[in-house]
Amino acid sequence: MPEKIIYPIQPYFVLSSAAYYKKLSGLPAVSHFYRFTGNQNSGQCFAVPDGAVDIIFKCSKDAPSAEICGTVKQSEDAGFSDSTTYFGVRLLPGILENLGGASMKELMNHRYSLEEVLGTHGLAGEIADLDSFEDQIQLFTKVFSEKAGTSDNGSHRVASAVLHEIYENDGVIRVSELEQKLHYSRRHLVRSFEETTGLDIKSFSTYIRFQSVLKQLNEGRFKSLSEAAAAGGYFDQNHFQKDFKRFANITPGAYVKLLEDMKYQDKLIIL
Secondary structure, three states: OOOOOOOOOOHHHHHOEEEEEEEEOOOOOEEEEEEEEEOHHHOOOEEOOOOOEEEEEEOOOOOOEEEEEOOOOOOEEOOOOOOOEEEEEEEOOOOOOEEOOEEHHHHOOOEEEHHHHHOOOOHHHHHHHOOOHHHHHHHHHHHHHHHOOOOOOHHHHHHHHHHHHHHHOOOOOOHHHHHHHHOOOHHHHHHHHHHHHOOOHHHHHHHHHHHHHHHHHHOOOOOOHHHHHHHOOOOOHHHHHHHHHHHHOOOHHHHHHHHHHOOHHHHEEEO
16 A cells, blocks of 8 residues: 555535544545435535545435445536435545456446445445444445455556555656656556556546645645645646636635635534
8 A cells, every 4th residue: 555645535525414424444445434414505516536436325214225436537416315314435546456346447437336236235224224323334344344355466566556656746747757766667557557446547646636636725725726736736727727627616716715615624523
């Protein structure tokens, strides 16, 4: 695993809830667990590119369900229902080469039934029946540990080295630089990375650059949007605005105002 990890975040999941509970994971492949109840009054909930895979349980007593959702390429409506509770698991990129019956590449920009992919018959109902966030985490961890395994082949080791460099540079790195640093051919780097993560290096780096800036905006670390653009390695403000609008469905300035108006930090509860 890379020493530095930019943990993938979905800020609209937080903003579109009254309270968003998050707990970091001890599982190598899992970034964190989360739980929230949809609130349409908080505005439309978008999924943003993060390079990760989410497993999302709809905890409806009448019609529980669970889906595996690959990263989106640009902002998309997450499709959450009002007043419905969701339990989610965010997987770290590059740990698993496949998830049951689906490769990471097949998951990219797609949603599949968890039961069909992992063969977890009845798990959605069991998760929905549990009122405790901790109990949901424990049950999922037990089942997931039995169903999913990490990889340690040659492609995975090369991909891990690429991930390390991408994280260390907050996504601002070219494939040509990776060739020089890691002493592998471009073809070998690209093939190994795509086999492991399902994503090409350029796209993943772009997502991580966006995620790095997004996280720092959420934490109020920048004095200005110009500073945010510079930190993200953007050529100019227009480039920054264009990427941000495509990925977050909003301009950077409007996003910062939204964080303040919707009290993002008050809604985020880390356990």
